[in-house]
Amino acid sequence: MNYQEINKALLTGDTSATVLPQLAKLNNLQFVFNADFGLTDLPLEPGLIMIRGPRQYGKTTWLQQKIFQTIDEYGPGSALYINGDSIKDRWHFAEELSNIANAFPRKVCCKRLFIDEITAINDWEKAIKSIIDQGILDNVLIVTTGSKARDLRRGTERLPGRKGKLSRTSYIFTPISYKQFKDVCGKFFKKETLSAYILTGGAPVAINALAEHNAIPEYITSIISEWILGEMAASGRSRSSLLSLLEQLYKMALSPIGQAKLARESGLANNTVAQGYIEILADLMCVVPSRQYDFNKNHVVYRKECKFHFVNMLMCITWHPKKPRTIQELNNLGVDLSAIYEWAVAQEIWRRACIYEKDIPEQLLFWQTKEHEIDFVVPNEEIFIEVKKGKASPLSFNWFNKIFAKQQLQVINSTSFDSKYITGVTLEDFLLNN
Numbered sequence: 101m102n103y104q105e106i107n108k109a110l111l112t113g114d115t116s117a118t119v120l121p122q123l124a125k126l127n128n129l130q131f132v133f134n135a136d137f138g139l140t141d142l143p144l145e146p147g148l149i150m151i152r153g154p155r156q157y158g159k160t161t162w163l164q165q166k167i168f169q170t171i172d173e174y175g176p177g178s179a180l181y182i183n184g185d186s187i188k189d190r191w192h193f194a195e196e197l198s199n200i201a202n203a204f205p206r207k208v209c210c211k212r213l214f215i216d217e218i219t220a221i222n223d224w225e226k227a228i229k230s231i232i233d234q235g236i237l238d239n240v241l242i243v244t245t246g247s248k249a250r251d252l253r254r255g256t257e258r259l260p261g262r263k264g265k266l267s268r269t270s271y272i273f274t275p276i277s278y279k280q281f282k283d284v285c286g287k288f289f290k291k292e293t294l295s296a297y298i299l300t301g302g303a304p305v306a307i308n309a310l311a312e313h314n315a316i317p318e319y320i321t322s323i324i325s326e327w328i329l330g331e332m333a334a335s336g337r338s339r340s341s342l343l344s345l346l347e348q349l350y351k352m353a354l355s356p357i358g359q360a361k362l363a364r365e366s367g368l369a370n371n372t373v374a375q376g377y378i379e380i381l382a383d384l385m386c387v388v389p390s391r392q393y394d395f396n397k398n399h400v401v402y403r404k405e406c407k408f409h410f411v412n413m414l415m416c417i418t419w420h421p422k423k424p425r426t427i428q429e430l431n432n433l434g435v436d437l438s439a440i441y442e443w444a445v446a447q448e449i450w451r452r453a454c455i456y457e458k459d460i461p462e463q464l465l466f467w468q469t470k471e472h473e474i475d476f477v478v479p480n481e482e483i484f485i486e487v488k489k490g491k492a493s494p495l496s497f498n499w500f501n502k503i504f505a506k507q508q509l510q511v512i513n514s515t516s517f518d519s520k521y522i523t524g525v526t527l528e529d530f531l532l533n534n
Contacts, residue, residue: 103183107203110167113176120164129308131285135162137274138455142166144210146238147266148228151245152219153273154385154412155327156305156320159245162273163214166243174210177203184217184224184246194227201236211240219246245273247327247384272385272454275302275413275447278531285311294528295427298444301414302451315426321418328415331384337377341368345377346419349387349408353439356392356405356468378408382462386412388450390464393477395504400465409446409464416443438489441527442475445487445512448531449476472499474509487527488513494522 101109101118109119117124126132135158139149153159170179180200187193197213204211218224231237281297288311289296299316300306309317332342345366348357352365363374381387390407391400410416417424424430433440446464465477467484476485484507486497492513500509501521509522510530517524525533 103181103186107180107200110171110180111177111203111205113171115168115171120168122161122164123168126161129304130288130311131304131308133158133276133280133284133304133307135273136277136280136455137271138268138457139271142170142212142243143241143266145266146211146241147269148232149241149243149266149269149271150218151243151271151273152385153245153247154415155247156303156323156414157273157275158304159247159273160216161304163216163243163245166212167214170210170212175205175208177205178208178210179212179214180204182213182215184215184220187221190221190223190227193221193224194230197227197231198236201231201240204240213237213240213242215242215244217246218244268457270457274451274454276304277451278302278448278528281307282532289427292427294531295430297531298413298440299417299424299427299430301412301417301447303414306414310427316417320414321425324415324418328381328384328386328419331380332377335376335380337380341366341373342377344368345374347421349410350419350421350439354407354442356407356466358405361405362408384412385462386410386415388446388462388464390446390466390476393465393467393479395467395477398479400463407464407466409450410443411447411450413444413447416440438487441489441512442487444527445476445485445530449478449485472503474500482507484509486511491515492524493517494519494524497522 106119109116137151137153139151151159167179167181180203182196182200187196200213221227228242278297281302282293285296285307286293296307296310300310306316306320309320329339329342332339345362345368348362348365359371359374359378363369363371366374368374378387378389382389387408388411390409391402392404392406394401417430422429422433422436424433430440449464465479467474467477474484475487478485484500484504486509488511490513492511492515494517497509497511501507507521511522511524512527512530513524514526515524516526516529
């Protein structure tokens with residue numbers, strides 16, 4: 101059904117499988133999860149909510165669930181829908197927005213318009229701005245989703261004062277938490293539950309595919325690859341340059357690196373070109389820079405070398421040079437697991453920052469001197485995090501309290517310990533503590 105046919109059905113209260121097909125698919129899945137990205141319930145007030153997120157994490161399914169719930173609670177026609185992939189241009193979009201505004205029944209007390217993949221429409225924000233300025237959607241809550249994160253974020257920035265009086269209007273659709281993953285399918289994966297979570301990145305479609313096939317199938321990795329390559333091509337960037345840059349990110353995984361060196365080692369023209377690739381990967385919520393943090397001055401040091409962390413583990417696994425597709429292949433990565441574990445921690449820190457609307461979730465922090473380094477610094481929580489794949493001891497960090505008096509260091513490693521300022525936890529325990 102196209103979105104016009106879907107809206108005709110919604111106006112009659114029809115929310116059957118034909119109208120909302122993603123909901124019907126849930127009945128055939130072995131595992132079903134509840135999306136948790138900071139937006140528990142939709143507000144009753146009108147306004148504009150924008151949700152951006154990577155592919156294959158369940159945005160469309162969530163959106164159809166909210167359409168179903170709205171119709172169920174507020175009656176026929178209280179929720180209507182537009183598919184951005186079916187819109188020709190911003191003028192067509194503006195026309196459809198006006199048509200839908202007039203289609204809402206007068207008597208419904210709640211009016212919600214759901215727009216899926218709004219970033220497929222060029223200059224979509226200009227159409228939204230025009231319609232809002234005309235007052236056509238004054239009493240409507242508009243909920244949008246998009247995977248072209250760069251367009252959605254830039255579009256959001258171009259709509260000041262046009263998002264209503266909502267307390268929060270921008271969200272990032274994150275992976276499911278490890279706690280929910282373990283609650284839902286821990287009995288299935290048993291002792292390999294943690295490895296299964298890392299391998300799938302907390303993406304529901306990958307989790308169900310892994311359970312069915314005992315591996316991440318090619319159709320999953322192809323979707324992820326084509327999404328990234330499509331975004332790069334749309335911005336005029338090449339596949340070969342992307343592959344070369346990613347090769348260096350995996351190779352220099354745990355080491356700070358300047359963009360000039362990254363460009364040189366990747367065979368790119370200069371650091372500006374390298375920065376362009378990194379910015380797109382960051383906008384797609386796949387890779388984020390980790391900047392050095394000056395604890396004494398309480399600020400980020402931008403002029404120094406930085407690390408680059410994968411925060412989308414499914415994308416990380418998809419493009420990994422050794423292509424692990426099964427739990428056994430992941431566990432056999434050997435020394436490469438150190439980087440995988442650190443990136444799993446990076447994804448979790450980023451996930452929590454997105455949920456709690458931290459200022460810059462696209463940026464992580466670390467601390468370093470000539471003698472010592474700490475993998476992650478979380479200033480708002482006043483905590484330092486070090487990641488070790490093997491066993492660690494608090495005695496190895498006697499230097500920490502001499503530099504950071506009365507501060508707390510959490511060491512993620514293969515064992516647990518608890519001293520006055522230094523705590524050891526396993527990676528699983530860290531992920532569960534959300």
